[in-house]
Amino acid sequence: xxxxxxxxxxxxxxxIGIDDLPPQGMLLGQVGDEAVLLVRRRERFxxxxxxxxxxxxxxxxxxxxxxxxxxxxxxxCFGLETxxxxxxxxxxxxxxxxxxxxDGKVFVRDQKPAAGAKTLPASTAPQKIVIVxxxxxxxxxxxxxxxxxxxxxxxxxxxxxxxxxxxxNLSKDYLAGNAPEDWLPLRPESFYAEHGIELRLSAHxxxxxxxxxxxxxxxxxxxxxxxxxxATGAEPVRLALPGMELPHVHTLRTLRDCRxxxxxxxTSRRAVVLGASFVGLEVAASLRAxxxxxxxxxxxxxxxxxxxxxxxxxxxxxLHEEHGVVFHLENTPVSIDERRVQLKSGATLDAxxxxxxxxxxxxxxxxxxxxxALDRGVIVDACLETSVPGVFAAGDIARWPDRHSGExxxxxxxxxxxxxxxxxxxxxxxxxxxxDAVPFFWSQHYDVPIHYVGHAAAWDELAIDGDIAxxxxxxxxxxxxxxxxxxxxxxxxxxxxxxxQMERAAASA
Ligand SMILES: Cc1cc2nc3c(=O)[nH]c(=O)nc-3n(C[C@H](O)[C@H](O)[C@H](O)COP(=O)(O)OP(=O)(O)OC[C@H]3O[C@@H](n4cnc5c(N)ncnc54)[C@H](O)[C@@H]3O)c2cc1C
Ligand code: FES
Numbered sequence: 001x002x003x004x005x006x007x008x009x010x011x012x013x014x015x016i017g018i019d020d021l022p023p024q025g026m027l028l029g030q031v032g033d034e035a036v037l038l039v040r041r042r043e044r045f046x047x048x049x050x051x052x053x054x055x056x057x058x059x060x061x062x063x064x065x066x067x068x069x070x071x072x073x074x075x076x077c078f079g080l081e082t083x084x085x086x087x088x089x090x091x092x093x094x095x096x097x098x099x100x101x102x103d104g105k106v107f108v109r110d111q112k113p114a115a116g117a118k119t120l121p122a123s124t125a126p127q128k129i130v131i132v133x134x135x136x137x138x139x140x141x142x143x144x145x146x147x148x149x150x151x152x153x154x155x156x157x158x159x160x161x162x163x164x165x166x167x168x169n170l171s172k173d174y175l176a177g178n179a180p181e182d183w184l185p186l187r188p189e190s191f192y193a194e195h196g197i198e199l200r201l202s203a204h205x206x207x208x209x210x211x212x213x214x215x216x217x218x219x220x221x222x223x224x225x226x227x228x229x230x231a232t233g234a235e236p237v238r239l240a241l242p243g244m245e246l247p248h249v250h251t252l253r254t255l256r257d258c259r260x261x262x263x264x265x266x267t268s269r270r271a272v273v274l275g276a277s278f279v280g281l282e283v284a285a286s287l288r289a290x291x292x293x294x295x296x297x298x299x300x301x302x303x304x305x306x307x308x309x310x311x312x313x314x315x316x317x318x319l320h321e322e323h324g325v326v327f328h329l330e331n332t333p334v335s336i337d338e339r340r341v342q343l344k345s346g347a348t349l350d351a352x353x354x355x356x357x358x359x360x361x362x363x364x365x366x367x368x369x370x371x372x373a374l375d376r377g378v379i380v381d382a383c384l385e386t387s388v389p390g391v392f393a394a395g396d397i398a399r400w401p402d403r404h405s406g407e408x409x410x411x412x413x414x415x416x417x418x419x420x421x422x423x424x425x426x427x428x429x430x431x432x433x434x435x436d437a438v439p440f441f442w443s444q445h446y447d448v449p450i451h452y453v454g455h456a457a458a459w460d461e462l463a464i465d466g467d468i469a470x471x472x473x474x475x476x477x478x479x480x481x482x483x484x485x486x487x488x489x490x491x492x493x494x495x496x497x498x499x500x501q502m503e504r505a506a507a508s509a
Contacts (some may be wrong), residue, residue: 012036012047012097015105021045026069028060031097031108038099038108039064039080046080047097047108054090063496072492074415075440075453075499082115087437088140088418091186118149124430126226127152130215132205132366133231134158135167136414137395139186140421141229141428146195150429154197155223157215159204162255163189168414170258171282172444176289177262184255208370210388227390227428230367230378231421234360234396234412239274243336249354252279261355265290268352272296272341274333276303278443280357281316284325285446287353295349296320297328297341308487309459312450312475315468319445360412362397375399377410382434384424392428394420403506404438405455405484413441438502451492453499454485466491474498 010016012029016038021027027038028050035050037059048069050059057073064070068077068086076090083094098109129145131138134156142156158164165184173179192199207216208228215223236251238244248268250261265271265287273284276298284294300306302313303320317327328343335342341349362377373379373387377399384392384400395417399410416439423435439455448471456477466473474494477485486498 008035012038012108015102015107018101018104018106021106024064026060026064028058029108031111034095036097036108037069038106039069041066041080045099045101045106047099048078048080048083049094049096051094052076052078052090053085053092053094059094061492063493063500065500070496070500072496073449074442075451075496084115088136088422089415091140091143091418118147120149120151120429125150125152126428126430128224128226129154129229129428130223130225130227131156131229131231132208132215133229133233133395134160134164134199134201135231135233135395136164136417137231137233137398137421137424138229139164140418141231141394141425142197142421143187143195144422144425145429146197148425148429150425151196155225156192156197156199157203157205157217157223158199158201160254160256161202163187163192163199163201165255167253170252170255171279171286175252175258175262175283175286177286178289205366208366208391210370210372210391213390225390228392229421229424229428230372230386230391230393230397231395231417232363232366232397233417234362236356237359237361239333239356239358241333241335244356246336246338246354248338248352249336249356251356252283253360261353264353265292268292270295270350271353271355272333272349272351274298274341274354274356275358276300276327276329277357277359278304278441280355281320281445282443283355283357284320285323285444287355288323288325292353293326294324295326295328295351297331297333297343297349299330299332301330303327303329307452308450309462309475309477311462311464311468312487316445316450319448323446360396362410364397367393367397375408379408383427383432384420384435385427392424394424400435402439402455403434403436403509404502405457406509407457409439409455409457411439411441411455413439415440436503436506438499438506440499448489450487450489451495452485452487453495454483454502456484459484 009029021040037050039046052071057071062070062072077087083096096112100107164186204218206218270293271287273296305313332344367378378393378397396412402409419437426433440453443450459477461478463476471489475487488495
């Protein structure tokens, strides 16, 4: 990954020759101490902050389309006119500057005032919205509802004991000890009261009565709703093994889980990670960063082969081996005791800490008991509404009609969950927005980020462009000659362009 934008390049207040910027070009410059991006779309010019409000990605290294600029790191989209963070994972807007064209030059003028809150036509908006879930989808929905000017009652119920956090960080920098805990909250605690969001933590929803439109908590209290968003996410699969209940055996989903792993790691010498999934391998890397000896046990022939294919699977394995991780592949654990993990092969591995990252199961019990239509997840329509009118679902539980693949799919990706929360928010306000974002995820292994756009459950051709070993490649997963997904290393513009092409192809299909 490249470095965040810093103020460099020409002083944009002094004017840039219009013809010095191609009709679809971008230029990084400065206004005072601020890095500012000048974007040209044919005859129109826009000036925006050059630093992504998610993790500080350099927007000048991304791409612009007719309406947005897209971040190279995790594909956030910002409106060119207003700087609004229209698509997650960024949630805060970019500053914008006025632009003037004169005498064949374009000048960046004063910074524009921040856009005020939008207003909703009072007659169409519901008065009571309840969100079950304080994760990616639930938070993004609540934030978007207020951003859109929703002024009614907004209750967010979460059985987590912490406010919404940046969950991907729990297996990466925070677990590795490279990020302080105050990086994790998606917003400071004061945000919820300031925005009239009644966030109730440790609140377990036991039942939904869709006839009376009420949510029932396990303490017996009831919360009425006019629109309901179910965003209950997924829970880690727990293997049915002797020893899984021992105190040094962990799964990782919440901040509490992560703190417990960190505490145990502090007194451990050897860790065994069960599963060579994204989360499992990110945990392995983070525990190596903490100086533990790490063994990974998984039934697969190669890590992540089912999703990334054999070549990238071998690369990921080699990368972890270079960092000292020991793999025990085509093998499974049969039991765990206080000191060891016994494997099916007969081998035993010493372990002071065991982390199981063997996949997740969507939390659909509430939806099921409420009578919502299910199919390995909660079935939603293109606007993310479930089979019960007024009840929406988003994130890891939702199976939606994906426009790109033409199939109903369910994925477990942070950006998808947030974007679905945002679309569900608009639709709970009475809009009929189709969820048309192309799935995107990223995964970080040491200093190598892997980006993936699209969805390829199976493919009949895998085309590699570039050199995987040199960490400069694009891998295309195709079926019947059509590109279903693209995985890239260090080709951020190619990944963004592939996403845009898939969006356009799906829109015109
Ligand atoms: C460690 C880790 C690292 C990850 N890294 C990445 C990554 O790098 N890239 C990526 O794309 N994805 C990543 N993911 C996946 C990503 O975090 C999920 O896809 C995303 O969080 C799903 O969002 P969600 O809102 O559907 O569910 P969640 O974020 O899990 O939120 C679900 C919420 O529902 C609440 N809840 C559930 N049941 C109830 C109930 N009955 N009553 C009240 N509240 C309830 C939970 O407490 C929680 O607050 C990672 C996941 C983990 C665990
Ligand atoms: S840094 Fe821009 S999307 Fe993450």
